[in-house]
Amino acid sequence: MTTESTSTEVQQVRAGELLRLARERKQWSVKEAASQLNLKLSLIESMERDQYDANLLPTFIRGYLRSYARLLKISEQDVLSAYERHHGGQQAETRAMHSFSNRTEKEATENRFMLLTYLVGAVLIGLLLLWWWQTHWLSDEVTANTSPVSTAAQLSELTFSEADTGPEQVEYQESMLDTGPEDDEVFAPESSSEVPAEVSVISTQPVAETVLSSNQLTMRFADDCWIDVVDDNGSRVAFGTKRAGYLMQVQGKAPFTVTLGNPTVVEIELDHEPVDLSGFASGRVAKFSVPIQE
Known part of the structure; x- marks a missing residue:
C-alpha cells in the first residue's frame, strides 16, 4: 500500500x-x-x-x-x-495544430497562384482574339475599299470611251485620216470658217483629264507592315496590315498621302516609276506624299 x-x-x-x-x-x-x-x-x-x-x-x-x-x-x-x-x-497537439496551419497556408498560397495563372491565361487569349479580329476585319475592309475604286475607274474610262465614239467624233476622225490637198485647204487658217460647227467644238481636253486623274500605285512588302493610303480626292484606297510578300495595286488620283509603319520593308511605284524611300528610318512611322514633294 x-x-x-x-x-x-x-x-x-x-x-x-x-x-x-x-x-x-x-x-x-x-x-x-x-x-x-x-x-x-x-x-x-x-x-x-x-x-x-x-x-x-x-x-x-x-x-x-x-x-x-x-x-x-x-x-x-x-x-x-x-x-x-x-x-x-x-x-503533440501543438505540433498537429502547427502542421494543420502550415498546410492551410500552403493551400491558400497555391490557390492564389492558380488564380493568377488563370487570369494571365485569360488576358493572353483575349489579346490573341483581338489581334485575329483586327487582322481579318481590316483585311476585309481594305478589299472592300479598293475594289469599288478600281471598278469605278474602269466604268469611268468605259463610259468616256463610248461617249467619244459619237457621230461627230467619227466624222472628225475620218476627216483626219484624209490627207489630200483639199483637206489642207479646209483646215487652213483662212478657211476655218468653212469647218462644220459640230467639228470645231470637239476637244481632247476631257481625254487628258481622264488619263491624268487615274494613277496606279503599286506596293510590294518584304515584311509585315501597317499602311494607310488616301488619294487626292480624299478617298482611302488602302488601309490595314499587309503580310510579307504581298503585292498591292490600287488606282486613284495623285498625289497620294501614304502612311507606313515601317517604310524600309516596302517598295512603291507610281505608274511603274519607283519612289525613293531611302530617306526614311527603319522601324519608325513615316507619312509622305507620292510623288514625294521636294
Missing part, C-alpha cells in the same frame, strides 16, 4: 519541482545555477515553475532540462520522464 502511494506521488511530481528540490539541497540560489549553466535567469525560473515559453521548441526544452539535471547530479531520465508525463500530449 505504501509502495503504491509512493509511486503515485513520484509520478505526480513535475520536472521543475525535481530540479528546484535538488537545487535547494545544494543550497544554491537561482542566480548561481543560471551562472553555472550560462543561461538566462528567467529560463531557470520558468523550468522550476514547469512553465515554458510557447515559442520554445520541445527539443530545446529537453536539452535545458538535461543540462540542469546533470549540473544538480540527479537522474536526467527521471526529469525528462516527468516532463513528458505533463507536457508530452500538449506538445
Whole structure:
C-alpha cells in the first residue's frame, strides 16, 4: 500500500519541482545555477515553475532540462520522464495544430497562384482574339475599299470611251485620216470658217483629264507592315496590315498621302516609276506624299 502511494506521488511530481528540490539541497540560489549553466535567469525560473515559453521548441526544452539535471547530479531520465508525463500530449497537439496551419497556408498560397495563372491565361487569349479580329476585319475592309475604286475607274474610262465614239467624233476622225490637198485647204487658217460647227467644238481636253486623274500605285512588302493610303480626292484606297510578300495595286488620283509603319520593308511605284524611300528610318512611322514633294 505504501509502495503504491509512493509511486503515485513520484509520478505526480513535475520536472521543475525535481530540479528546484535538488537545487535547494545544494543550497544554491537561482542566480548561481543560471551562472553555472550560462543561461538566462528567467529560463531557470520558468523550468522550476514547469512553465515554458510557447515559442520554445520541445527539443530545446529537453536539452535545458538535461543540462540542469546533470549540473544538480540527479537522474536526467527521471526529469525528462516527468516532463513528458505533463507536457508530452500538449506538445503533440501543438505540433498537429502547427502542421494543420502550415498546410492551410500552403493551400491558400497555391490557390492564389492558380488564380493568377488563370487570369494571365485569360488576358493572353483575349489579346490573341483581338489581334485575329483586327487582322481579318481590316483585311476585309481594305478589299472592300479598293475594289469599288478600281471598278469605278474602269466604268469611268468605259463610259468616256463610248461617249467619244459619237457621230461627230467619227466624222472628225475620218476627216483626219484624209490627207489630200483639199483637206489642207479646209483646215487652213483662212478657211476655218468653212469647218462644220459640230467639228470645231470637239476637244481632247476631257481625254487628258481622264488619263491624268487615274494613277496606279503599286506596293510590294518584304515584311509585315501597317499602311494607310488616301488619294487626292480624299478617298482611302488602302488601309490595314499587309503580310510579307504581298503585292498591292490600287488606282486613284495623285498625289497620294501614304502612311507606313515601317517604310524600309516596302517598295512603291507610281505608274511603274519607283519612289525613293531611302530617306526614311527603319522601324519608325513615316507619312509622305507620292510623288514625294521636294
